Amino acid sequence: MxxxxxxxxxxxxxxxxxxxxxxxxxxxxxxxxxxxxxxxxxxxxxxxxxxxxxxxxxxxxxxxxxxxxxxxxxxxxxxxxxxxxxxxxxxxxxxxxxxxxxxxxxxxxxxxxxxxxxxxxxxxxxxxxxxxxxxxxxxxxxxxxxxxxxxxxxxxxxxxxxxxxxxxxxxxxxxxxxxxxxxxxxxxxxxxxxxxxxxxxxxxxxxxxxxxxxxLDQPLPHAAPLTAAACEAQCRDVLDRRHSRSGTSGRVRDVLLREPWRMPGQDEVAAALHLSVRTLRRHLAHEGTSYRAVLEQTREHLAEELLLTAGLSVEQVAERLGYSEASSFVQAFRRWKGLSPGRWAQAARAGAAR
CATH class of the missing domain: 3.90.1520 (H-NOX domain)
Structure with a gap:
């Protein structure tokens, strides 16, 4: 092209x-x-x-x-x-x-x-x-x-x-x-x-x-732990809002969350929304996204919640998100966050504790 x-x-x-x-x-x-x-x-x-x-x-x-x-x-x-x-x-x-x-x-x-x-x-x-x-x-x-x-x-x-x-x-x-x-x-x-x-x-x-x-371990000149903790909370709020977008992408996300362990394909999602696949693609493109993008973002957001709120293991999260192997989930998580699920969860808990 x-x-x-x-x-x-x-x-x-x-x-x-x-x-x-x-x-x-x-x-x-x-x-x-x-x-x-x-x-x-x-x-x-x-x-x-x-x-x-x-x-x-x-x-x-x-x-x-x-x-x-x-x-x-x-x-x-x-x-x-x-x-x-x-x-x-x-x-x-x-x-x-x-x-x-x-x-x-x-x-x-x-x-x-x-x-x-x-x-x-x-x-x-x-x-x-x-x-x-x-x-x-x-x-x-x-x-x-x-x-x-x-x-x-x-x-x-x-x-x-x-x-x-x-x-x-x-x-x-x-x-x-x-x-x-x-x-x-x-x-x-x-x-x-x-x-x-x-x-x-x-x-x-x-x-x-x-x-x-x-x-890495040098103290920063503008360190303010309470401010940092408040900013972290606001960062999470902004991401939560963006991940739960309205419009067609939000409706797609709702369908995906019905059965996150198997994540229905694009054809099935389109049928659930009473749309043709072509129309679904066009609506998502108009919102600047795609089915694959919404799928990845939904999995990423759900992985965060399962790791932190539910406290599940990496293997349990991988299973609930429909990954056949935990290693595939770990690879995807590194792509999303740049960190392993365990390292990310540890840092997130430490930030919440602060």
Missing amino acids: SHDTTGHGLRYPANPGHAAVRGTGSVALLCALAAEHGFRTQEALEGTGIPASALGDPGAEITAVQEARLIGTLAARLPETAALQAGARYRLTTYGIWGFALLSSRTIRESHEIGMRFLDLSYALTRISAQEFRDELALFFDDLDLPGPVRRFALLRDTSAALQIWRETLGRGVVPRRVALTLPPPTDPAPYEAAFGLLPEFGAPRSVVSFDAEL
Whole structure:
């Protein structure tokens, strides 16, 4: 399938990561960057379905698909290094309550775990996961199924924004231990070296930004445990609201929850809603989502509740969600949260106790 990378009429394959509902803070930031390069806001937003009035509305929400369409326009008209400029401008306040939760944590480790637990509240368009080794913490940025220019812009935006989060949380400059990008070597690597503080490895098999593990347990300058706990609770409330969206996606979710241990297929869900499969797909696409995306989000949300509220084991949760093997559930959970179910539940309980 060919893609129009200008963002006009751009179609994206179904992907759970694309369906996330998000605020407009990121879009406002990107439109400001576009304006500096001579593009009016209305021109940048053309074809996205985002009204200019939404940029100043703190309660407005869009889909990741809409943000990706905007990025398609920018990627087609701006130099690739503009993505690095964008990433450096994402402040913790840009992310709203998620950013305040990170900022008020006691240590980088605690901040990192909260960030990964509520990653859906970030503006990432790459799939972010993490792995702690003996002497480093590696953040992996895996591509989602996006057109090439959008994918490159999102990768550079997300990796440089992640570095900015670490710098702002610690309150000082931080140089990563290693940066590797799947992108080919640029003609001029100087802007990349300036953005990351070191020259990235280009043409890598997997994109990663890693930090020294000794940073993880350093106390943070703005630590406020009570504030962090309140922010965590608000993060959960926002996610709960977004996961229980109204409209067709909400109706699909209701059908899926009737028998979560077997999760009916798309044909069966469409029949239960008295719709044809084609009509169901069209309605979900209009809401910026897909059947697969709603299925993944429903399983993710239900897994959280079963692990925390019901206190079930990983094997019991896997069985109740219709996974034939616990290992398949663990793999899916790592994809959703960047942590194993056990590690995630442990961190969530610790946050609730605080």
